[in-house]
Amino acid sequence: MTSRERQANAQRARQARAALAVENDLVHAYRQAWQRIREDLLRAVAEIRAAEARGESIEAIKLIQLHRLTTLESQVEAEIRYAVNLNAATITNAQADAVLAARISAEDLIRTTLGAGPATWQPAFPVGAFRSLVGYSADGQPLGLLLQELGPAAGASVRKSLVTGLARGLNPNVVAREARTALGGNMVRATTIARTEILRAYRTTALETYKANEDVVTGWQWIANLGGACQMCIAMHGEIADSEDGFDTHPACKCTPIPVTKTWKELGFEGVEDTAPEIESGSDWFARQDAAKQLSVLGPGKYAAYRDGRVGLKDLVQRTQSDRWGGGRRARSLKDALAVA
Numbered sequence: 001m002t003s004r005e006r007q008a009n010a011q012r013a014r015q016a017r018a019a020l021a022v023e024n025d026l027v028h029a030y031r032q033a034w035q036r037i038r039e040d041l042l043r044a045v046a047e048i049r050a051a052e053a054r055g056e057s058i059e060a061i062k063l064i065q066l067h068r069l070t071t072l073e074s075q076v077e078a079e080i081r082y083a084v085n086l087n088a089a090t091i092t093n094a095q096a097d098a099v100l101a102a103r104i105s106a107e108d109l110i111r112t113t114l115g116a117g118p119a120t121w122q123p124a125f126p127v128g129a130f131r132s133l134v135g136y137s138a139d140g141q142p143l144g145l146l147l148q149e150l151g152p153a154a155g156a157s158v159r160k161s162l163v164t165g166l167a168r169g170l171n172p173n174v175v176a177r178e179a180r181t182a183l184g185g186n187m188v189r190a191t192t193i194a195r196t197e198i199l200r201a202y203r204t205t206a207l208e209t210y211k212a213n214e215d216v217v218t219g220w221q222w223i224a225n226l227g228g229a230c231q232m233c234i235a236m237h238g239e240i241a242d243s244e245d246g247f248d249t250h251p252a253c254k255c256t257p258i259p260v261t262k263t264w265k266e267l268g269f270e271g272v273e274d275t276a277p278e279i280e281s282g283s284d285w286f287a288r289q290d291a292a293k294q295l296s297v298l299g300p301g302k303y304a305a306y307r308d309g310r311v312g313l314k315d316l317v318q319r320t321q322s323d324r325w326g327g328g329r330r331a332r333s334l335k336d337a338l339a340v341a
């Protein structure tokens with residue numbers, strides 16, 4: 001690993017830790033919300049069961065059920081809305097920290113990449129772009145709007161699990177467990193949003209800083225944390241992009257861009273050695289790993305195809321395009337990868 005990769009990885013790890021702290025706050029808020037929801041859910045189930053036990057008419061039971069379900073749904077919606085609103089400011093603050101940290105880190109990386117030479121480089125400050133980063137999500141909407149979608153979604157999914165549980169005559173604790181699983185899915189969405197948006201603010205700022213310094217920076221290079229990255233990001237590691245290219249990746253991606261700088265010769269200084277060592281491509285790195293590591297990253301099907309030379313790691317990178325989120329990348333399925341290989 002080159003010193004630039006180590007530097008980029010250390011910065012990435014700091015950002016990932018900051019994002020994790022915010023995620024933990026969200027998990028805590030969901031846990032507290034669940035305590036309150038669980039009590040009401042059990043009470044609702046008990047009330048419906050009691051009506052059944054009293055031998056009330058089907059119509060009467062249905063009415064009680066409808067009333068209880070509707071009340072519970074709006075309660076869940078309110079609880080989750082409260083939980084995410086409470087954390088919206090934390091996410092926004094973390095985005096603001098990420099913007100500050102990214103600019104400094106990007107400048108440090110430009111310095112490291114240029115290396116010691118005959119001239120001192122003066123960083124230029126990127127203008128404009130930050131305003132649309134802090135407090136906003138990747139679709140350009142205020143972050144709060146994206147988070148607010150979680151409340152109604154949580155209410156609907158808890159209601160659905162309750163309806164299913166009641167219809168199947170499940171034990172109240174089992175119904176509660178299924179509702180908790182449904183809410184868990186909603187919580188994962190919340191933490192994914194938080195992590196994605198914090199790391200995106202970091203990456204976008206780094207790219208903006210590179211762009212603002214085009215006198216020395218020609219583009220950027222994709223750096224994955226090779227030990228822990230997904231197959232798509234390993235394949236992208238070391239890829240060089242032009243300074244106009246965005247960092248199109250998957251949600252919650254922890255990869256980071258490092259600058260590609262002009263050579264001293266390109267900067268007009270003859271006979272000065274360029275010291276930044278080349279970065280090994282993710283594909284080459286992956287080829288050097290043992291079978292167990294390759295298998296754990298690829299899964300059995302893709303691993304067999306990779307080992308037999310039917311697909312290369314690069315064949316697994318698929319670009320995606322969404323009206324709402326713009327460009328992205330994800331791992332291709334084995335079937336699609338075999339078709340393009």
Ligand SMILES: [Zn+2]
Nearest residue numbers: 233253254255
């Ligand atoms: Zn990644």
